[in-house]
Amino acid sequence: MTVPSANASLDSARTGQLGAPLVRVEGVRKSFGRVQVLNGIDLDVTAGQVVCIIGPSGSGKSTLLRCLNRLETIDAGRIWIDGELMGLEERNGRVRPLPTSRVRHQRERIGMVFQNFNLFPHRTTLENVMEGPIVVKGMARNRAKAEALAMLERVGMADRIDHYPGQLSGGQQQRVAIARALAMAPRLMLFDEPTSALDPELVGDVLAVMKDLARDGMTMVVVTHEMGFAREVGDKLIFMDDGIVLEQGHPADVLSNPQHDRTRTFLSRVLK
Amino acid sequence: MSLSAPNTTAAAAPEPGLAIDHRRRFHAGRAASAVVVLFVLVWLCYTVIVNPNIHWDVIAKYQFAHVIFSGLWVTIQLTIISMVIGILIGIAVAVMQLSENVVLRYSATLYIWFFRGTPLLVQLIFWFNLALLFPRVSIAVPFGGPELTGWQTNQVVTSFVAAVLGLSINEGAYMSQIVRAGIQAVPPGQREAAESLGMSGRQVFSRVVLPQAMRVIIPPTSNQFISMLKTTSLVSVIAGADLLTVAQHLYLANFEVIALLIVASIWYLVLTTVASVGQYYVERHYSPERSDRRSVGARIRRNMRPGLGRMEELA
Numbered sequence: 001m002t003v004p005s006a007n008a009s010l011d012s013a014r015t016g017q018l019g020a021p022l023v024r025v026e027g028v029r030k031s032f033g034r035v036q037v038l039n040g041i042d043l044d045v046t047a048g049q050v051v052c053i054i055g056p057s058g059s060g061k062s063t064l065l066r067c068l069n070r071l072e073t074i075d076a077g078r079i080w081i082d083g084e085l086m087g088l089e090e091r092n093g094r095v096r097p098l099p100t101s102r103v104r105h106q107r108e109r110i111g112m113v114f115q116n117f118n119l120f121p122h123r124t125t126l127e128n129v130m131e132g133p134i135v136v137k138g139m140a141r142n143r144a145k146a147e148a149l150a151m152l153e154r155v156g157m158a159d160r161i162d163h164y165p166g167q168l169s170g171g172q173q174q175r176v177a178i179a180r181a182l183a184m185a186p187r188l189m190l191f192d193e194p195t196s197a198l199d200p201e202l203v204g205d206v207l208a209v210m211k212d213l214a215r216d217g218m219t220m221v222v223v224t225h226e227m228g229f230a231r232e233v234g235d236k237l238i239f240m241d242d243g244i245v246l247e248q249g250h251p252a253d254v255l256s257n258p259q260h261d262r263t264r265t266f267l268s269r270v271l272k
Numbered sequence: 273m274s275l276s277a278p279n280t281t282a283a284a285a286p287e288p289g290l291a292i293d294h295r296r297r298f299h300a301g302r303a304a305s306a307v308v309v310l311f312v313l314v315w316l317c318y319t320v321i322v323n324p325n326i327h328w329d330v331i332a333k334y335q336f337a338h339v340i341f342s343g344l345w346v347t348i349q350l351t352i353i354s355m356v357i358g359i360l361i362g363i364a365v366a367v368m369q370l371s372e373n374v375v376l377r378y379s380a381t382l383y384i385w386f387f388r389g390t391p392l393l394v395q396l397i398f399w400f401n402l403a404l405l406f407p408r409v410s411i412a413v414p415f416g417g418p419e420l421t422g423w424q425t426n427q428v429v430t431s432f433v434a435a436v437l438g439l440s441i442n443e444g445a446y447m448s449q450i451v452r453a454g455i456q457a458v459p460p461g462q463r464e465a466a467e468s469l470g471m472s473g474r475q476v477f478s479r480v481v482l483p484q485a486m487r488v489i490i491p492p493t494s495n496q497f498i499s500m501l502k503t504t505s506l507v508s509v510i511a512g513a514d515l516l517t518v519a520q521h522l523y524l525a526n527f528e529v530i531a532l533l534i535v536a537s538i539w540y541l542v543l544t545t546v547a548s549v550g551q552y553y554v555e556r557h558y559s560p561e562r563s564d565r566r567s568v569g570a571r572i573r574r575n576m577r578p579g580l581g582r583m584e585e586l587a
Contacts, residue, residue, distance in 0.1 A: 071468065107469070112468035118462055121484065122483045135479060177301065207511065
């Protein structure tokens with residue numbers, strides 16, 4: 001843990017447990033104004049697991065993902081990442097939001113990939129990947145460049161290092177975005193519908209990179225509509241509806257033998 | 273008629289039946305208008321050239337006079353200093369306006385409301401006469417505490433200082449709106465991507481938001497700069513020693529009003545033209561991967577048209 005915290009004993013107690021989950025979500029609630037988006041979410045992700053979250057739009061799956069690295073604050077509940085309370089601190093028996101200066105250190109260990117890539121358009125492919133290590137970790141330029149090149153090699157974008165994002169296809173941009181997140185050497189990767197903005201023929205390249213990551217043991221939480229990916233790569237599939245986890249289990253079980261009517265209805269629409 | 277695929281190599285010699293006559297049609301109305309405009313232009317030039325009241329010898333004598341150059345130099349200094357301070361104020365006020373703190377937000381709004389809501393001419397005269405309000409400026413303990421050190425206001429606020437104060441504080445109010453629009457034009461996903469990498473608020477702003485906002489900020493800012501070159505002439509009312517002031521001093525002595533105004537105007541045109549060329553290169557620098565490559569001439573012509581430049585920028 002890079003962040004000194006008042007609840008250090010709590011941290012070490014949790015990480016000390018054998019097989020303790022990398023991500024633990026307990027009773028998380030979140031509303032936007034009068035709309036209750038998350039209605040008491042419990043979820044565990046152990047290290048090395050690939051967890052896929054599916055559900056109809058508006059079910060709260062993207063919001064849940066954004067809560068995990070505190071791009072959204074939560075109204076109630078707890079999220080632990082790697083045994084550390086995310087975005088909150090316990091002091092004198094009260095739980096309060098952490099100042100952003102400390103949240104940012106927690107975020108370093110969580111990579112995020114967005115639906116719309118969000119590459120920095122004023123920087124080249126290589127500069128996009130180098131930006132985090134240099135600015136956030138203070139890494140030397142030479143080393144950052146070497147590592148960025150290795151990451152770009154891994155996602156198959158080593159031949160486009162001097163291109164600007166505007167000169168790349170959506171699939172290429174998304175692979176660079178994955179390399180940018182990996183360059184921070186995260187413990188956990190969050191994917192927010194990474195293939196939803198792509199032309200169908202480009203989806204495969206991005207999914208291949210993600211499968212490769214999963215094979216290497218990266219812990220991943222993936223909000224997706226790609227049932228094939230969930231079935232093939234996922235260790236756990238979660239079906240969310242109306243801000244709750246309606247159903248979860250092994251992807252093959254959930255997809256072929258859903259227990260709830262709403263899961264069945266949703267899957268029948270998605271799988272055709 | 274052939275339905276075979278179009279043959280690109282045959283472009284030089286199309287089939288006779290498919291050729292198109294691309295010569296432009298004759299537009300009688302346009303031609304008539306052009307003739308009228310040309311006639312007016314020639315007539316205007318003729319009256320100016322043969323007019324014995326325009327003393328070309330006087331213009332030639334003063335165009336490169338030392339005293340005119342001193343005024344030109346003051347105009348350039350005023351423009352650059354006021355723009356730099358104005359931009360810095362503008363960035364600070366824009367950030368304040370976008371702050372979540374109510375006090376910061378409303379202070380910024382108050383500043384903009386006041387300095388855009390009163391004429392620049394009035395503000396310049398006000399700063400020049402600051403001594404009437406505060407005879408002394410001093411470093412002291414606030415709210416009537418003891419004075420540590422102080423000066424006579426009239427010694428500190430010279431007409432040059434008053435000019436810089438008036439121009440830059442007024443410019444800051446306009447620049448803040450330009451900067452704010454630029455910051456708001458950056459998609460929120462950019463900020464989120466930077467935050468998810470673990471960047472601090474300051475890093476997110478300086479490395480991700482501001483560089484992207486610059487593309488939106490630069491074109492109107494260079495327009496403001498060119499506008500400022502001309503606006504500095506207002507400081508002639510407080511004896512600002514700028515180009516117009518020295519021209520006025522000269523014609524008050526020798527009564528060559530028109531000749532000296534022409535001398536000043538020629539230099540103003542030179543300044544705005546040079547600035548327009550600079551604007552072209554600055555804008556190109558900030559959009560390296562964009563192919564907005566209008567010619568220098570087009571830029572200059574655009575800046576000759578009052579008010580139109582900005583609308584074109586939005587189009």
